[in-house]
Amino acid sequence: MSSKQGIPSRSENYSEWYNELVVRAGMAEHSSVAGCMVIKPHGYALWENMQRALDDMFKATGHVNAYFPMFVPKSFLAKEAEHVEGFAKECAVVTHYRLKLDPAAGGLIVDPEAKLEEELILRPTSETVIWNTYSRWIQSYRDLPLLINQWANIVRWEMRPRLFLRTREFLWQEGHTAHATYEEAEEEAARIHEVYRRFAEDWMAVPVVKGRKTEVEKFAGADHTYTIEALTQDLRAIQAGTSHHLGQNFAKAFDVTFQTQEGRLEYVYATSWGVSTRLIGTLVMAHSDDKGLVLPPRLAPIQIVIVPIGRDDASKQATLQAAERLAASLGEARYDGRPLRITVDKRTKESPGFKFNDWELKGACLRIELGPRDLESGSVVVARRDTFEKETVPTEDLAEALPAELAEMQSRLLRKALAFREANTHRVDRWEEFAERFAGEGGGGFVLAHWDGTPETEKEIAERTKATIRCIPLEPLHPDDEKPGACILTGRPSPRRVLFAKAY
């Protein structure tokens, strides 16, 4: 059964619930260009809030932004063997640089005389272009570390596109750093891994497991990859951010050496790391409900909506004016160090019920209902999006009460998501139970199980169950997880449990 918003419920069809919610809440839609999305203003406003928070964190850890060309010469891609293997199959390729009128049929055709000497790939990631550049920028230990981030669009020719989760073009940030030693690069990869965890938990209110990817799952071209993994409401894992220690792989591919303080010539160590608009999909999946978006206050584009309510034109007019006065009077109030993001619903033709549904769909964190009686009593009704609790608050207390309510909502969302994850994290020791958990269409939650450490076993488990090793956790969710045991499939010795799940 569909909700009032015309979206299926989560229990009915989680996948359709997500697709419809993203569209109807005004976050994004499929464009006429196959596989690509339009990020609509409401979705983009959320991305802007994410960008600002992340950008501040990157700058606070010493990084600066720059911009590199989106065109990757085909020969660059070929320089790092694993890297090309990982990306060649989904590359958009520019082959020509001019159109012309078809002299025969009259339409517009690609001018065959304007063929590029070398084809250009649209960046699926920028390691190759950036390390080609770094070869000019790095000569000496004094040029290191180089700590650069880029905000950019990315192209990967996905065959099963889904809004925010997998589209042929998406937006992201990619950090690319260069270091004198393996240890410094390791520190950097760990530092960003922790930045990503903090962003997920403190801003998105999404608890994540910090871990290391297996050899099978690591980034194509990395020495090793760190990841943060979240759990969705349909019990699947979603990879929310990765930080790669690239070793000297790209430095060797692009011949980037530096003179050490002692005068030796050595290859540079590298990291790269990124999060993308996929985080928006993660956020939607983490908190939203059958009525629409539930967004954490620190990132929500609309923290507070004031809905004036009136029976006749006169009372509509009076409450609208009062709503605007109220919004203005909150100008000095601060949540999270910033002015409150307040919207006044000025629509006059729609019913209060329609408007309440609409703001629940769009994920306004707090709704203030302001009717003629409230004007008289000097108080308003404040409704919480996540709990649907309503409270009557004296107008004069709002400047304090609203930020406190937002803070409480932010913290409750994380607590709730954490409780959900705990309830859906299982320690499994028998193969039958393991296979049973991942049988069928749905997800199976997080499963901590023993693994013998071989890619063969990892692949066989994935083939049999569609569950993959999301990560080898860095910090155990329970101390016993780090005790040795027997592999869930082969029974061979295993030093510790690893995290299995079906993944987005």
Added chain:
Amino acid sequence: MSSKQGIPSRSENYSEWYNELVVRAGMAEHSSVAGCMVIKPHGYALWENMQRALDDMFKATGHVNAYFPMFVPKSFLAKEAEHVEGFAKECAVVTHYRLKLDPAAGGLIVDPEAKLEEELILRPTSETVIWNTYSRWIQSYRDLPLLINQWANIVRWEMRPRLFLRTREFLWQEGHTAHATYEEAEEEAARIHEVYRRFAEDWMAVPVVKGRKTEVEKFAGADHTYTIEALTQDLRAIQAGTSHHLGQNFAKAFDVTFQTQEGRLEYVYATSWGVSTRLIGTLVMAHSDDKGLVLPPRLAPIQIVIVPIGRDDASKQATLQAAERLAASLGEARYDGRPLRITVDKRTKESPGFKFNDWELKGACLRIELGPRDLESGSVVVARRDTFEKETVPTEDLAEALPAELAEMQSRLLRKALAFREANTHRVDRWEEFAERFAGEGGGGFVLAHWDGTPETEKEIAERTKATIRCIPLEPLHPDDEKPGACILTGRPSPRRVLFAKAY
């Protein structure tokens, strides 16, 4: 003769001065991908400051941001006749979506089986993709106005690339708005035209002439185009921003109609408007000198650099610590409502002279010299980048003196540029004088002359002199400019003077 920075002087070779300055100051460089640039951290920091100021202005005038696909199906481009005419010759075309290993030679080749059904153009501008989307978003007068901006990368296959001025990929913002009436669209185009003027003059300290483009020079697909035109130090015009009234051209091409309040079905009116990283080139050309960048304080990435000076290790250490204390003590100081952007030069091996040159090259607005004697006297030397004036200021006065000095520099840069423009703006009435002024390689300044209003005359003047009509000024630079006269070429009647110049 080259300056100490290794860049030619402006008088020696203006073009080379610009190219070398942009590279050596760390703004940008040519990438290995032909025709594309890398925007280096110092240049990107300037762009970020520009973005923030512009974005705030767009939001203050009611606009929101969104993101549309960068891929334009070939058939979209063909829908608006003038538009395709304007852009078809410089389009990057994506034809395939996969690479594979060459079974014969072993290298990486484009997979011929992965050919797109329809070729995709990389957006040279987004009117077509956006109006295809708006056809889904707009049904009723209640959906209007639609006021959307996008920050994005753009591709135009330039054959004579120059850093920031013309590169095959560049960054910009593009506003795309939809309105119920011609008049509302006209108001919007004018509003943004004025936003651009304010940004150029109040932020960039670059005086501009506001005007309307001729039919020959207007945007491909516009009803009419507004422009702001600046004058460079080599006496050429540079178009710094344009705002287009698109009439119903794109609404008709993409069949975007709306139901009016009275129930009629009408085509929507449109505007589009943009500024790009070309503004960085404009800024460099406007104020910089033979020693390097001169940047307006409101946009400069580094407003203040503190250079500790010491003769021996002990005094180097003492002044470095004092410099860091000083920077920290200025934490509460504000210029333009924001914390000061202060850098402490921590390098210990370079001489003070080297550092002074380096910060002059990079365009730090104020340099604070902090030597052992200054420590004793409790004062420092403050040097202004634009005037090279030095002043001794008691340390305790800096929190007030520095913002005041930045404000005075910001205002002086505009005054100076305005005086330069006035000295190089000429009213010419005889053809010989006109032709003489634009003879030779250099620019000829701004020339206000009469024109008979025909495209034929406009084109013939351009052919003979390389000077084009930059705009028909909206506000006369002098009241007499709006008096009628005789066309500079044909002698036919002219209602008013228009602005001629050689353009970048």
